[in-house]
Amino acid sequence: MIDKNKIVVVQNRGQGRVGYNIPDLGNLQRDFQPNETKEITYEELFKLSQVPGGMYIIENYLIIKDEEVINSLLGEVEPEYNYTDEDVKRIMIEGTLDEFEDCLNFAPTGVIELIKTLAVSLPLNDINKRELILKKTGFSVTNAIKNIEEEEVEDTKPKRKAAIPNRKTVVSDTPVRKAVKPE
Numbered sequence: 001m002i003d004k005n006k007i008v009v010v011q012n013r014g015q016g017r018v019g020y021n022i023p024d025l026g027n028l029q030r031d032f033q034p035n036e037t038k039e040i041t042y043e044e045l046f047k048l049s050q051v052p053g054g055m056y057i058i059e060n061y062l063i064i065k066d067e068e069v070i071n072s073l074l075g076e077v078e079p080e081y082n083y084t085d086e087d088v089k090r091i092m093i094e095g096t097l098d099e100f101e102d103c104l105n106f107a108p109t110g111v112i113e114l115i116k117t118l119a120v121s122l123p124l125n126d127i128n129k130r131e132l133i134l135k136k137t138g139f140s141v142t143n144a145i146k147n148i149e150e151e152e153v154e155d156t157k158p159k160r161k162a163a164i165p166n167r168k169t170v171v172s173d174t175p176v177r178k179a180v181k182p183e
Helices: 042-050 054-060 067-073 085-093 097-106 109-121 127-137 141-156
Strands: 007-012 018-022 028-032 037-041 062-064
Touching (some): 109 141
């Protein structure tokens, strides 16, 4: 039996904020920012596993950095549960297609979200891995990169800042009434 006061290092693996409330611990409210690490008690993790949605948070968005606690709460986990950002980058860039597919098949939701983010920001140039991401998640890396590139092109187009001298026509985005209002 694990001591309820044992301190456990826990990290938010997700790209977004993760928060929870535990009524049994005096309505304890805990928030983790992206990639934030906190030291919390085993009791808090155990109580979190008992609240609705708590086990989903533990399995998919938090990394518990204690093998004994993982075994107690989750039992045996897939290797992808423990993947860090660096592990994911390595698999995306250097890993085999089979290794990458296993990651997509067995990784928790937080790792899948990280893969999508990194696939666009790196960017992931392996077309076969891009196709696997699309097949497994429905997310098109190619389209996401294309959208970002189009936004960057629109941002670089010059825009007029001063009025053009001697121009008779006024250019405006405001619609002008063409018909006369009936009286």
